[in-house]
Amino acid sequence: MEVIKVKCIKHRYEDQTEVKVCGLTFRVEKGEKVAIIGPNGSGKTTLLHHIIGLLKPIRGEIKVFGLSPYKNFKKLIPKIGVVFQDVDYQLFGPTVFDDIAFVPRNLGWSEDRIRKEVNKILKDFGIQRLKNKVPSYLSGGEKKKVAIAGAIVSKPELLILDEALAEVDPESKEVIIKKLNKMNKELQTTILLVTNEIEVIKKFADVVYLMEKGRIILKAGPKELFKRRTKIEFCKHF
């Protein structure tokens, strides 16, 4: 089942600047783990924002779960978990527990269910000690873990992580990737991850999309990407 389809979309901001994502068609099947790589300014965030439904395309085709994400934002967002690059803006709860419980509370879960699920995820991520701490006073890596925990606690069907693993220490990264792989296996969660870390790609992704200057120029498995890396400018450092 196709979860995401994006075909040459273009968006115009209020100040008349235009951004577009063209090239290959971006397709994601249910249960796939997709890594999106590319240099800064290649259009990765533009692509993600369109998929989430934050940007309205003036041209092109985009479908998420068969619907236009911009027009059906309220309907789709309960199915989508998101972690942006800058986590400071995403932490809303007065404590770590409250922050992770933020989405479930908005979705109307019972407090018992929230307590059970949040405590479970605190344990899975090894951050029980942070339970009553104020999120804004945590370190960068700890904030990232809390933000990711907050995005997956509601068991979304589609999880979108924009450079979410940057600033996370190697040990914690292992824990998170393990958790994501487990979620994917047990719940068939579709996962999009923007990253430029080759180790993460190797351990995590089924498919890799490479973007450059607003174009999707390559779709490949991680092994194929690694084999071809010397021929692709951006991947030469891999």
Place this chain on the structure above:
Amino acid sequence: MSEIYLIDKFSSLESKIHKLSTFSKIIFIALLVILNLFTSSLLKLAMIFFLILALIRAAKLPLRTLLKISLYPLFFALIFALSQIGYGILPLISLLRAWNISLLILFLFSTTNYLKIFSLIGKISSTLSTLLFLTYRFFFLLLEEIENRIKAAKCRNAFISFSKSIKNAGLIASQILISSIEKSEKMYKALLVKGFTGRIKLAEREEFKLKDLLFILFGIIIFVILWK
């Protein structure tokens, strides 16, 4: 909220009018504002209106966008115009006067970098110009923060129902308030450490050229022709 952002962007466009000195543009605008304030002729006000439109075009500014921004004060002018029904064509005069002046000020700030205008204010009070500059900077930082917080909140289902929207909007507002104060505390420390003396130099001195003088003369000619 986006108007300030848009006007700031427009001020960095390239046109002959953008390249004129700040001083000449302020004098020109001031002359036209005075003209608007003291004329009661609907015809003259209309002529000024079309002159402003021509200037906006000459400055390569997006006319539709500027007219759209100027609708905000026009709405309030309308309330006043309604209160003046019964006084002949006074409602129309009030509307056009308000619209002209609003467009003139918009035109000034869309063709002149704000630093240069604040720098001129600095000749009267360096403290005030510095505070204006810092406020301006803070505003854009705050705008970015608010946009990011709202975006993240949307993605975390914060506005899924009316009651949740109100509650979470209050939460975001509180966070922004604290964030503003914390940013100011960081700025205070940075100012102390850098030996701040109450003044930040904002812009280089501008040369006054022949084209600036001609622009002022143009303003004076219009003023003389259209004055009572």
Place this chain on the structure above:
Amino acid sequence: MHIHIPDGILPVWLWGSGYLITFIFLAFALVKMRKDIKKFSLVPALSALMLVVMSIPLGIPTHINLAVLAGFILGPFYSLISDFIVNLILASFGHGGITLVGLNTLVLWIESIIGYYLFLILKEVTKNWFIRAWVSTFFALIVSTFFVIFIVSISTLSPEIFLHSKLEGLKINLQTFLALTLPIATLGAIIESFVTAFAVNYLKKIKPKILMIR
């Protein structure tokens, strides 16, 4: 409240006086502020916040301005600087009212002063900060509304009677103006009072030292 009287409506002598009075007090405030770096860094932050808040549409033709909150944080004297900066920037960037900046500053300043002192006075009545903040904000905003109405009504007077000039007064139907302004201003005052009271309560818990009304 913020006077949304457009440019060219009020007589020159009136808005000119507004500018003159504002500049006199502003000069004193600016000279004093030069030596107070801590407050110096708070003014831009609060002014920016006021600017942002004033841009939020409420669905009614008025908006929150946080002038009373500025008074609570900066004190009655320095809040004048914030009030002036906000009005100047708003008028410069599409809000209209460049000739009204002086008068608008005085209107906001009245809110800051009344809000600040009333909050302190209400200490004798109740220790509840939320109630004190709500009542002082609401009262300050209602007073400023009547100040605006006063400005509009004296602008209808022909200054001939005391200036012996040929200047005209504003021609306006005051009853219509009152009927349009009062209900909207009252609704706006209620909303802003709640916002300010919540903000004061929150600041009292998280950053009490920032409040001059302690």
